[in-house]
Amino acid sequence: MSEEVNVIIGHLDANGFLQNSELHFSKGDFLKALENAKAALQIENKNIKACIIAGRSATRLKRFDESYYFYKEGLKIDPKNKIIAEELIDLQKILLDHFDKMGIEAKEQDYNAVHFCSQDVYPEDKELFLLEKEILETKYKLENRLPSMIVDPIKRKEAAQILMKAHKIILAGETEDAIKQCTIALDADPLNITARQLRARLNQEKGNIEQSLQDLYAIPKENRSVDIWKFGGILLHQLGLPVHAEFWYRKATTLSQMKDIEAAMMFQKVRAERIYGPLTINYPIKVNFTKYGRSIFATKGLKIGEIAFEDKPVVLGKLLQYKDISACDHCAASLLTPAEYFGEKYMEFNPPLRSLIKEKWPKDESVRCSCQRQVYCNAKCQNEAWEQYHQIICPNKNVHAHALYDLHDNAGYGLNKDGIREEIWVPQYSPILLARMWAMIVMEAKRLMRKNGLSQPTFQHWAKAKTSLRKFIVFGKSNVASKLPEVFNMMREIFSDCGDGVKYEITEEEFNARYYQATCNLQSYSSSLSTPIHGLLKNLNGVNGITTMILLKLTKEEPKVATFAGMFPLHASLNHACDNNVEIIDGLVDGRPGVYVRVFRDLNAGDELFTTYIDTTMPRKIRRAWLFKSFNFWCQCRRCQFEGDGPNICTNCGKYAQEDKKFQHCGKCKKAWYCSLQCQKEAWVKGHIAICQLQHSMVNPKTIDTDLQDSTSGKGKKMY
Numbered sequence: 001m002s003e004e005v006n007v008i009i010g011h012l013d014a015n016g017f018l019q020n021s022e023l024h025f026s027k028g029d030f031l032k033a034l035e036n037a038k039a040a041l042q043i044e045n046k047n048i049k050a051c052i053i054a055g056r057s058a059t060r061l062k063r064f065d066e067s068y069y070f071y072k073e074g075l076k077i078d079p080k081n082k083i084i085a086e087e088l089i090d091l092q093k094i095l096l097d098h099f100d101k102m103g104i105e106a107k108e109q110d111y112n113a114v115h116f117c118s119q120d121v122y123p124e125d126k127e128l129f130l131l132e133k134e135i136l137e138t139k140y141k142l143e144n145r146l147p148s149m150i151v152d153p154i155k156r157k158e159a160a161q162i163l164m165k166a167h168k169i170i171l172a173g174e175t176e177d178a179i180k181q182c183t184i185a186l187d188a189d190p191l192n193i194t195a196r197q198l199r200a201r202l203n204q205e206k207g208n209i210e211q212s213l214q215d216l217y218a219i220p221k222e223n224r225s226v227d228i229w230k231f232g233g234i235l236l237h238q239l240g241l242p243v244h245a246e247f248w249y250r251k252a253t254t255l256s257q258m259k260d261i262e263a264a265m266m267f268q269k270v271r272a273e274r275i276y277g278p279l280t281i282n283y284p285i286k287v288n289f290t291k292y293g294r295s296i297f298a299t300k301g302l303k304i305g306e307i308a309f310e311d312k313p314v315v316l317g318k319l320l321q322y323k324d325i326s327a328c329d330h331c332a333a334s335l336l337t338p339a340e341y342f343g344e345k346y347m348e349f350n351p352p353l354r355s356l357i358k359e360k361w362p363k364d365e366s367v368r369c370s371c372q373r374q375v376y377c378n379a380k381c382q383n384e385a386w387e388q389y390h391q392i393i394c395p396n397k398n399v400h401a402h403a404l405y406d407l408h409d410n411a412g413y414g415l416n417k418d419g420i421r422e423e424i425w426v427p428q429y430s431p432i433l434l435a436r437m438w439a440m441i442v443m444e445a446k447r448l449m450r451k452n453g454l455s456q457p458t459f460q461h462w463a464k465a466k467t468s469l470r471k472f473i474v475f476g477k478s479n480v481a482s483k484l485p486e487v488f489n490m491m492r493e494i495f496s497d498c499g500d501g502v503k504y505e506i507t508e509e510e511f512n513a514r515y516y517q518a519t520c521n522l523q524s525y526s527s528s529l530s531t532p533i534h535g536l537l538k539n540l541n542g543v544n545g546i547t548t549m550i551l552l553k554l555t556k557e558e559p560k561v562a563t564f565a566g567m568f569p570l571h572a573s574l575n576h577a578c579d580n581n582v583e584i585i586d587g588l589v590d591g592r593p594g595v596y597v598r599v600f601r602d603l604n605a606g607d608e609l610f611t612t613y614i615d616t617t618m619p620r621k622i623r624r625a626w627l628f629k630s631f632n633f634w635c636q637c638r639r640c641q642f643e644g645d646g647p648n649i650c651t652n653c654g655k656y657a658q659e660d661k662k663f664q665h666c667g668k669c670k671k672a673w674y675c676s677l678q679c680q681k682e683a684w685v686k687g688h689i690a691i692c693q694l695q696h697s698m699v700n701p702k703t704i705d706t707d708l709q710d711s712t713s714g715k716g717k718k719m720y
């Protein structure tokens with residue numbers, strides 16, 4: 001924002017900002033136009049003109065997500081607004097042009113998430129590995145590797161001949177006999193790997209997992225092929241020894257130089273099962289690994305409206321546009337006061353009404369941190385916040401952290417390197433959320449350090465401290481640190497002194513990774529189900545009288561609640577489909593705001609649960625462009641397969657239409673085009689029938705602005 005605008009800021013009302021915005025827009029200064037429109041909306045959030053000009057300016061700045069957001073806000077005020085309807089169509093065209101120019105459609109290719117997933121050893125795995133090793137040695141007697149020996153060539157030949165006989169016996173279906181022959185062959189030549197492998201397979205078929213594994217263990221490591229390592233992984237998994245199973249699959253993957261996709265997939269399946277098993281134990285779902293990465297499946301049939309599971313955030317922060325709405329900074333609970341809810345008229349209420357409100361309004365137990373920058377609903381939340389992260393970023397303990405809260409309070413505006421005030425943090429969510437991620441890591445590392453009586457966390461401590469964030473996928477390679485230099489430096493300074501002589505170096509890589517980790521997993525949510533108004537109504541239950549009646553009438557309006565962004569560990573495994581079968585709604589989890597995953601279409605046992613990351617009412621091409629831009633994948637969902645992009649291409653066979661003979665669309669949905677009746681019939685049977693008259697989810701997908709991600713940025717996706 002320029003100094004000239006800055007000076008008058010305190011004197012402007014919404015109209016003043018709007019005029020400024022229009023002026024800047026006419027001069028082509030779209031950034032200032034957007035800033036002023038946003039300022040107008042902060043004062044009057046139902047100002048439709050401000051929504052339009054904000055949307056228009058954001059489009060010119062190519063900030064399409066933001067532009068879409070403002071238009072949608074405008075439509076909430078006036079759903080039939082013609083200007084917005086037209087400009088939304090323009091936005092779609094611009095968006096498509098933009099993507100076509102970048103030639104993105106051409107880049108559509110096979111996608112397999114396994115390429116992005118690391119097989120890192122988790123720090124806590126060392127102990128688990130030793131524990132499993134003990135089980136293997138004591139329960140399964142697997143320590144007996146073969147001693148090195150030289151086998152007489154005659155015996156070797158003899159063993160090979162017996163083995164040929166074993167093969168014939170297998171063809172005759174005599175497994176037991178074939179096992180015996182393998183044993184005779186191995187008595188002659190204990191080093192015969194084929195015999196060991198064969199006996200292992202036959203034993204597995206018979207369900208003798210232990211004997212099967214004994215043979216694989218007896219094969220010297222240097223002689224184990226990719227298949228042997230993979231086979232061992234399967235057996236160890238069957239025995240319920242996941243860390244060893246991962247070890248064997250990892251060996252198979254590295255030995256094949258990452259070419260054995262099956263081994264890599266099996267590795268990730270075991271990992272998903274062991275990491276998510278404990279989280280899903282009470283729900284009718286399980287996490288598995290597919291080509292789209294971690295994915296959630298129903299373990300029994302689920303009916304529309306059922307809650308499949310609930311989740312609470314590991315880390316959260318407000319969306320900046322809600323920064324002035326009172327809420328607990330730790331748990332997102334609404335801290336709405338009567339004055340905020342009833343507005344100016346509250347002061348004019350008669351004394352009996354005011355005293356009834358005072359008496360029945362839920363007790364205010366809120367506390368402020370001594371830094372005055374964070375408010376909590378009660379002392380418990382304050383303590384938790386302090387222990388989990390706040391003491392690292394509390395301005396009273398860390399002077400550099402003032403800048404972080406200033407940035408939040410100024411909705412992302414701050415001084416750039418030339419001392420000019422501008423938007424230095426673009427995402428919708430507060431930068432405090434990002435800082436909390438590092439603060440949580442530091443707190444945990446320091447805790448482990450103290451536990452071990454050390455003065456610095458070890459490498460292992462740091463690795464362990466990152467465990468809670470490992471569940472969230474990371475993608476994005478563009479250098480965000482260079483796009484947000486002021487915030488990058490701010491974070492570096494804050495974490496350069498974490499107290500007790502500990503520092504955490506925020507490298508560019510670390511900054512980018514955590515930024516992207518937040519961006520591709522955040523879900524917005526709020527305490528809409530549990531505001532003080534809900535408390536008031538509950539407390540009024542059974543209270544009769546005229547004042548109560550008046551009060552009940554006055555509480556008809558929905559209270560304003562602050563929207564937060566949160567990282568939910570289980571929910572973050574939900575993949576997207578444009579015909580989503582679950583939707584995310586606000587919920588109360590363990591008494592605190594969280595999310596519920598509610599079934600939107602009936603599910604059978606084994607079906608994958610899909611949410612939506614976008615507004616699914618958009619046309620196919622826009623949906624796909626949007627998903628690629630923000631999440632780096634081309635949607636291949638059922639709906640995208642059986643809807644088309646226009647009359648130029650047959651949705652079924654891909655044939656191009658002649659200029660003067662465009663194809664006809666499906667008479668029902670008008671979203672698929674066919675070159676012939678034959679194609680239409682074929683498509684109908686193949687799958688169009690399932691999506692033709694599909695009802696869309698009415699719940700806002702609530703994805704978070706992904707403004708800084710450019711479409712070429714997704715190549716570095718990996719589990720972090």
Ligand SMILES: C[S@@+](CC[C@H](N)C(=O)[O-])C[C@H]1O[C@@H](n2cnc3c(N)ncnc32)[C@H](O)[C@@H]1O
Pocket residue numbers: 111113292293294295472473475520521572573574575576577631632633634635636637717
């Ligand atoms: C919030 S995560 C969902 C869980 C993810 N599969 C994982 O392993 O963590 C979002 C990422 O999942 C992947 N994804 C989700 N839906 C997808 C789809 N329909 N097709 C391909 N990839 C998808 C993309 O990589 C996306 O960036």
